[in-house]
Amino acid sequence: MSAEQDLSHVVPSSPRQRAQVRFPQGELYKASAGTPLEDFVKAALPDHATSIVAALAGGELRELSWPVTRDVEVIPLSMATGDGMRIYRRSLCFLLIVAAKELFPKARIFVDHSLTLGGLFCRVTHREPFSEGELAQLEERMREIVAADEPITRQELPLDQAVELFRGQGEENKVRLLSYYQGGSIPIYTLRGVHDHFYGYMVPSTRYLRHFALRPYPPGFILRFPIRYKPSALPPFRDFPKLAAVFREYGRWMEAMKIENAGALNQAVASGRVREVVLIAEALQERGIADIAEDIASQSDQVRLVLIAGPSSSGKTTFAKRLAIQLLANSIRPLALSLDDYFLDREDTPRDESGEYDFEALEAVDLELFNRQLRELMAGREVTLPRYNFTAGRRQRGPILSIDPQHIILVEGIHGLNPNLVTRIPEERIYRIYVSALTQLNLDSHNRIPTTDTRLLRRMVRDARERTTSAQETISCWERVVHGEFQNIFPYQENADVMFNSALVYELAVMRPLAEPLLRQIDPGSVEHVEARRLLAFLGWFLPCGAELVPGNSILREFIGGSILKDFRLWEAL
Numbered sequence: 001m002s003a004e005q006d007l008s009h010v011v012p013s014s015p016r017q018r019a020q021v022r023f024p025q026g027e028l029y030k031a032s033a034g035t036p037l038e039d040f041v042k043a044a045l046p047d048h049a050t051s052i053v054a055a056l057a058g059g060e061l062r063e064l065s066w067p068v069t070r071d072v073e074v075i076p077l078s079m080a081t082g083d084g085m086r087i088y089r090r091s092l093c094f095l096l097i098v099a100a101k102e103l104f105p106k107a108r109i110f111v112d113h114s115l116t117l118g119g120l121f122c123r124v125t126h127r128e129p130f131s132e133g134e135l136a137q138l139e140e141r142m143r144e145i146v147a148a149d150e151p152i153t154r155q156e157l158p159l160d161q162a163v164e165l166f167r168g169q170g171e172e173n174k175v176r177l178l179s180y181y182q183g184g185s186i187p188i189y190t191l192r193g194v195h196d197h198f199y200g201y202m203v204p205s206t207r208y209l210r211h212f213a214l215r216p217y218p219p220g221f222i223l224r225f226p227i228r229y230k231p232s233a234l235p236p237f238r239d240f241p242k243l244a245a246v247f248r249e250y251g252r253w254m255e256a257m258k259i260e261n262a263g264a265l266n267q268a269v270a271s272g273r274v275r276e277v278v279l280i281a282e283a284l285q286e287r288g289i290a291d292i293a294e295d296i297a298s299q300s301d302q303v304r305l306v307l308i309a310g311p312s313s314s315g316k317t318t319f320a321k322r323l324a325i326q327l328l329a330n331s332i333r334p335l336a337l338s339l340d341d342y343f344l345d346r347e348d349t350p351r352d353e354s355g356e357y358d359f360e361a362l363e364a365v366d367l368e369l370f371n372r373q374l375r376e377l378m379a380g381r382e383v384t385l386p387r388y389n390f391t392a393g394r395r396q397r398g399p400i401l402s403i404d405p406q407h408i409i410l411v412e413g414i415h416g417l418n419p420n421l422v423t424r425i426p427e428e429r430i431y432r433i434y435v436s437a438l439t440q441l442n443l444d445s446h447n448r449i450p451t452t453d454t455r456l457l458r459r460m461v462r463d464a465r466e467r468t469t470s471a472q473e474t475i476s477c478w479e480r481v482v483h484g485e486f487q488n489i490f491p492y493q494e495n496a497d498v499m500f501n502s503a504l505v506y507e508l509a510v511m512r513p514l515a516e517p518l519l520r521q522i523d524p525g526s527v528e529h530v531e532a533r534r535l536l537a538f539l540g541w542f543l544p545c546g547a548e549l550v551p552g553n554s555i556l557r558e559f560i561g562g563s564i565l566k567d568f569r570l571w572e573a574l
Contacts, residue, residue, distance in 0.1 A: 015033075016033050016069070016070065017032065017033055018030050018031065018032060018033060019031060019032070019033045019034075019035065019068045019069055019070055019071060019072070020071040020072075021037075021040045021044075021068060021071075021072055021073075021074050022071075022072070022073045022074065023044050023045075023074055023075075023076070024075055024076075027044055029043055029044055031068070033067075033068070033069045033070075034067045034068070034069055035067065035068055036064065036065050036066065036067055036068070036204070037055055037057060037062055037063070037064050037065070037066045037067075037068055037074070038064035038065060038204050040068065040074065041055065041064060041074075041076055044076075045076060048076070048078065050207060050208050050210065051078045051079055051231065051232070052064070052076040052077065052078050052084075053077065053078065053079060053084045053087045053088055053091075053203050053208055054077045054083060054084055054087050054201060054203075055074050055075060055076050055077055056074065056075040056077065056527075056530065057072045057073075057074050058072045058073060059524070059525040059526075059529070059530070060530065061077075061083055061201065061530050061533075061534070062201075063087075063154070063201045063202065063203075063204065064203065064204045065153075065154065065204040078231065079226065079228060079231035080228050080229070080231045081228065082228065082479065082531075083530070083534075084228070084231075085226075085227075085228040085231070086200060086450075087200065087201050087202065087203060088203065088208070088209070088225065088231075089120070089225055090198050090200050090201070090202060091152065091202045091203045091206075091208065091209055092209050092212055092223065092225055093111050093120070093198075093223070093446060094152065094189060094191055094196060094198065094202065094446075095142050095145060095146070095191070095206060095209050095212075096109060096122070096138075096142060096214075096223055097109050097194065097196065097446060098145065098191045098192050098194045099138055099141040099142045099145060100124070100138060101194055102141060102192070103134075103137060103138055103141055104124075104127065104130075104134070104138075106126050106127055107124050107125075107126060107127050107130075108124065108125045108126045108445065109122055109123075109124060109445070109446070110122060110123040110124070110125055110445045111223075111442070111445065111446055111447075111448050112220065112247070112251075112440070112442075112448070113247045113438070113439075113440050113442075113448060114448070114450065114451065115222060115240055115243065115244065116238075116240055116243060116490045116493065117227055117235050117238055117486075117490065117491075118224055118225055118226060118227045118234060118235045119215075119222045119223065119224045119225070119237075120222065120223045120225075120448070121217060121220055121221075121222055121244065121247070122220050122221055122222070122223055123219065123220040124220065124221075129218065129219055129220060129221075130216075130221060132216050135214045135215075135216055135221055136214075138214060139212075139213065139214040142209075142212065142214075145191075145192065145206050146206045146207060146209050146210060147207075148206065149205050149206060149207040150191060150192055150205060150206045151191075151204065151205045152189055152190070152191050152202050152203060152204060152205055152206065153189065153190045153191075154187050154188070154189050154190075154202065155187070155188055155190070156185045156186070156187055156188075157185055157186060157187075157188045158184065158185050159178060159181060159183065159184060159185060159186060162178060162185075162186050162188060162197065163175055163178050163179070165188070165195060166178070166197075169195075171444070171445070173260070173261050173263055173444040173445050174197060174263075174444045174445075175263075176261075176263030176264065176266075176267065177261065177262055177263035177266070177443060177444050177541065178263075179263070179266075180263065180266040180267075180270070180541075180543055181541070182540065183540075189202055191206070196446060197446075197447075198446065198447060199443055199447045199537070199538065199541070200534070211225060211226050211231075211232070211233065211234060212224060212225050212234075213234055215237065217244075224237070227486075229483070229486065240493070240494055241494070242434075242493075242494055242496060242499050243438070243493060243494070243499065245499075246438055246499045246501050247438060247440055249501070250438060250440045250501050250503070251440055253281070253284050253505070254440065254441065254505060256280070256284075257277050257280050257281065257505060259277060259441065259505050259506075261441065261442050261443065261444055261445075262441060262442070262443045262444070262449075262508075262541050262542060263443075263444065265277070265441065265505065265506065265508075265509060265542065265543075266509075266541075266542065266543045268506075269509055269543040269544075269545050270543060274506060274509065274545050274549065275549055277505065277506050278506050278549045278550065278551075281504050281505050281506055282504070282551050282554055285502070285504070285555065286322075288500060288501075289319070289322050289323055289326055289500070290326050290329075292323060292326075292433065292498055292500065293323055293326030293327050293329070293330055293332075294326075294330060295431075295497075295498065296327065296330075296332070296408070296431055297327070297330035297331075297332055299431070300332060300408070302428045302429060303408065303428075303429060303430070303431045304378045304407075304408055304409060304429050305374060305378070305408070305409045305411065305422070305425060305429055305430045305431070306323075306334075306408060306409065306410045306411070306430075306431045306432075306433065307411050307413075307416035307417065307421070307422070307430060307431070307432045307433070308320055308323075308410065308411065308412040308413075308416055308433045308435060309412075309413065309414055309415065309416030309417045309418075309432070309433070309434060309435070309489060309492075309496075310414075310434055310435035310436045310489065310502075311414075311436055311455060311485045311489050311490075312455060312459060312481050312485065313437070313455040313456070313458040313459040313462070313559065314435045314436045314437050314455065314502050315435065315437065315458075315502040315555035315556075315558050315559075316412050316435045317412065317558055318553075318554075318555045318557070318558040318563065318565055319435050319500060319502060319555060320336065320410055320412050321565045321568050322553065322555075322565070323410070323433075324336070324410065324568075325568075327408065331406070332406065332407075332408050333403075333404075333406050333407045333408070334407070334408055334409075334410050335377075335401075335403055335407050335408070335409050335410065336409075336410045336411075336412070337385070337409060337410070337411045338411075338412070338413070339365060339370070339411055339412070339413030339414075339415065339416075340388055340413070341385065341386045341387055341388045341395070341398065342365050342366045342367075342369060342370045342386060342388070342395075343359065343364055343365060343366070343388045343395070344364055344365070344366050345393060345394045345395060346393030346394065347393075349364050350363045350364060360414060360484040360487075360488055361488075362415050362418055362420060362421065362488070365415065365421075366395075367420075367421070367423075369386070370421075370422075371422060371423065371424045371425070373385070374409065374422065374425060375424060375425065377402070377403055377409060378409075378425075378429070380402060380403070380404065380405075381402060382400060382401065382402040383400070383401065383402070384397055384398065384399075384400045385398035385399055385400075385401065386398050414484075414485075414488050414489055415488060416432060416433075417432055417434060417489070417492035417493060417495040417496055418488070418492050418495075419492070419495065431497050431498075432495055432496045432497050432498075433496055433497065433498055433499075433500060434493045434496035434498075434499045434500070435499075435500045435502055436451065436493075436499070436500075436501065436502065437451055437454050437455050437458070437501070437502045437503040438451055438499075438501045438502075438503050439451045439453075439454045439503045440503070441503075441505050441508070443541055449508075449538075451503070452482060453535065453538065454503060454507070454508070456474070456475070456478055456535070457508075457511050457515050457535065457539075458507075458511070458556075458559040459474055459478075459559070460474045460475070460515060460518055460519075461511060461514045461515055461518070461559050461560055462558065462559040462560075464518050465560075465561050466561075470518070470521065470522075471515075471518035471519055471521060471522055471528075471532065472521070472522045472523065472526065472528045472529075472532075475522070475528040475531050475532065476527075476528055502555050504554070504555070504556055506545065507556050508539070508542045509542050509543060509544060509545035510544075510545050510546075510547050510549075510550060510556065510560065511539070511560075512539045512542050512544045512545075513544045513546075514547070514560060515535070515539060516536060516539060519532040519535055519536050519539075520532075520536070547560050547562070550562075552564035552565075553565055
């Protein structure tokens with residue numbers, strides 16, 4: 001800087017007294033520094049005051065209780081966003097826990113797992129399950145607390161004090177989890193004198209929690225809430241008994257391994273017992289695949305077509321190969337067909353509401369050709385299979401083949417459970433399998449791990465390794481992927497003859513050292529960076545475990561690499 005430069009325009013200042021907020025349409029609002037973000041939202045969007053549950057402020061996710069001390073650009077987040085719905089559900093769980101504590105002081109609420117289309121399955125411990133009458137009382141008390149507009153406050157508590165707090169409350173699962181926590185303090189939320197820790201943000205008061213219901217679902221109950229695509233009302237209730245049974249089975253597996261939550265998994269990693277956990281988890285999955293193969297074999301005089309479906313990154317490819325091996329062990333010859341090869345030519349593909357090609361729509365598949373060739377193969381006739389050239393956007397000629405009665409056709413694709421996929425084949429000839437990573441390992445009794453987070457981490461690690469796709473790109477397209485699953489997969493999952501849970505109780509310990517470097521590369525200030533920070537904080541609860549313990553045929557190898565099944569081709573089974 002030149003010595004002659006005039007700096008008279010730079011003068012000492014005092015702390016700022018006012019702060020200004022700019023909303024997406026350019027509206028400006030100002031108030032005293034320290035005013036909660038909630039007040040700005042109420043002033044700017046009075047008609048949406050309770051549907052906005054958080055905001056991006058300066059590119060960072062903020063609670064509405066966040067004090068605004070500087071000028072900042074704000075993007076309100078409603079329940080129709082991923083972060084917004086997570087905040088709503090989390091706050092609703094706290095409301096449930098507080099109401100239960102007031103009505104039934106000895107009861108302990110366990111938020112167990114999600115149920116498709118707007119529900120969390122919960123259990124009560126330290127007493128008998130709630131009766132229908134008690135659930136009605138509990139729901140009424142929750143609504144009373146909502147009507148009272150009680151504040152939900154947050155404070156940072158030193159780790160040692162938090163441990164003592166939860167030890168005094170008899171919550172040993174939280175004490176064990178915190179014993180491996182690396183931070184110096186943790187956030188504690190308080191509602192009507194009840195203190196708890198939650199992984200993630202909350203709404204500022206109970207008046208935001210208007211949409212919910214409790215429903216008996218032995219041996220527990222369901223906490224119902226809206227889905228993000230229709231956030232203003234509860235969806236019609238749909239029972240998913242097969243899905244619930246899979247979660248119960250997984251719970252029994254976790255009990256057998258003595259891994260009830262993340263704290264127990266960390267303890268296994270720290271003590272060196274994780275090798276045993278890996279071996280048992282993999283053995284249980286192998287037994288599940290073998291049982292499915294034996295069930296198919298027992299119906300081999302009828303079943304000729306096996307349809308495999310499930311959401312993204314569930315491990316369907318590895319599952320199909322391991323199933324094929326088990327079928328071979330049962331003297332059944334599998335033939336794999338790819339539903340993708342039956343795509344219509346690009347110009348005939350339907351478009352979505354934004355005008356983009358909708359490759360996930362059932363109508364993107366040439367159903368007539370697919371059904372005709374299935375029937376011809378089952379009749380023992382020779383067919384010329386198609387091969388889809390994704391670069392050219394057209395089908396091309398594939399191999400010519402036929403099969404005999406000892407063969408069974410395996411088809412993997414997102415529409416496998418949709419009854420409109422195969423309309424000209426008798427039901428007794430079809431066996432449907434739903435595959436998904438149905439995580440039931442929770443952080444503690446009140447903080448569940450969403451199954452979508454596990455699948456997102458799997459996809460991120462695989463995309464970076466196999467497709468040189470950045471974590472930022474994977475996250476940016478994930479919303480579209482999940483939306484397609486809600487449309488094309490989840491509504492049909494109960495059509496499955498059997499469900500297979502591809503989640504592995506130890507996998508987040510293995511994923512942490514692989515996913516963290518990818519997440520840290522995401523550009524600060526981007527929308528994806530907000531999600532990256534959330535996932536990094538989530539992974540921070542797990543002690544890392546080396547991938548060398550993962551068997552070569554594990555479903556997890558499909559994502560982390562090193563699978564011995566990578567080059568296994570079902571054509572070889574012909």
